Amino acid sequence: MATVNKNGLLAGKVAVITGASRGIGAAIAYRYAQEGAKVVVSARTENEGDHMLEGSINGVVKRIKDAGGEALAVKCDLAVNADRVRLIEETTKAFGPVDILVNNAAVTFFIPIVDFPERRFKLMQEVQVYAPLHLSQMVLPSMRERHSGWILNISSHAALHPKSSEGREGAGGTVYGMCKAALERYTTGLASEVYRDGVAVNVISPGLVATPGTVHHKLVSEATKERETPIEHMAEACLYLVHGDAATKTGKITYAVDVLRENNLKAAELLA
DSSP states (O other): OOOOOTTSTTTTOEEEESSOSSHHHHHHHHHHHHTTOEEEEEESOOSTTSSSSSOOHHHHHHHHHHTTOEEEEEEOOTTSHHHHHHHHHHHHHHHOSOSEEEEOOOOOOOOOGGGOOHHHHHHHHIIIIIHHHHHHHHHHHHHHHHTOEEEEEEOOGGGSOOOGGGTGGGGSOHHHHHHHHHHHHHHHHHHHHTGGGTEEEEEEEOOBOOOHHHHHTTOOOGGGGGGBOOHHHHHHHHHHTTSSOTTTSOSOEEEHHHHHHHTTOOOOOOOO
């Protein structure tokens, strides 16, 4: 049975995870808490029933606290500047400066380019590209001062360039891929900027994971089961990328399956 080890790999570290009411974000929150991190769980869905999909930040926090971990729920709409500022302010007030920032949140619309509304395009850019930049701006001064910190951005295989002959973007994923490609280039650029400051910046893609969101968008089905990545694998890979030697573990554009294979990692059971 999964438990919380307060003296684990992330003992005493303060971790902010966006988009953590369900799915991959929640799994990362559980895994970090299991290793002793003080976890700030952030998303728009505060309570069960607030959203059509299952999961809430209060539910995730309750599970962590019930297991003996430390966690705080902060409702935050990443499309709103004031919410982003409040997220970091409330984190610092409750636990101290941020050691780990995981930019996982996304808002996604699968619409062909000829029909894509400007307001939805701008919303996706705000949440998936500008919000990670803005949050980084707020946590980096303290990280640089302490010469320690980790920023992890969550991407997708959608960032890879499709072949036009494959007709893969027919389902309207062009803007989503565009946002993730921008996030990956942002990651490597920032990693270079802060390398000498002891701050590591990486980006990881999960592969195909069965989450409430991917099920809702019909990205997973019986036909995809053989290609799916267990959510525990993604959580374990995301743990690996936020501890250790920042100088040798930064600027990576990687994938959950590769992190586990290359480092002989076995995924731990998550809090249940």
